[in-house]
Amino acid sequence: MDDIKKIMSSKNAFVIxxxxxxxxxxxxxxxLEKLHAIEIFGGIGKTDAVLAxxxxxxxxxxxxxxxxxxxxxxxxxxxxxxxDSIEILNKSTI
Numbered sequence: 001m002d003d004i005k006k007i008m009s010s011k012n013a014f015v016i017x018x019x020x021x022x023x024x025x026x027x028x029x030x031x032l033e034k035l036h037a038i039e040i041f042g043g044i045g046k047t048d049a050v051l052a053x054x055x056x057x058x059x060x061x062x063x064x065x066x067x068x069x070x071x072x073x074x075x076x077x078x079x080x081x082x083x084d085s086i087e088i089l090n091k092s093t094i
Contacts, residue, residue: 014047022050040085042067045074052078061085 025032032054039048042062052058058078060071063085071080 015050018047018050022054026054040089042071042080045071049074061088 022032032051033056035055036057036059037051037055038059038061039045039051040061042048042060044067045052045060048058048060052075058075059081060075060078061081061083062068062071063083065082068080068082071078
């Protein structure tokens, strides 16, 4: 299992995949530049940069207060919300 984690992180597999998703959405004519996006499990935002650059607005929810400075630095034009995403989603009526 450690070998798989090492391979994936060294090749930025998730970032590559997000690039493919953004390219696919664009090829389908989805107007990303008009959409508002949200990352509900922010982490350090490693895979989110690709999407954030392509949408009208980008919001990041993260439970760990310690990650906020890094997220603010990486995503200066995004709203960073420190919260429990699961709790908020469970209370949602949508």
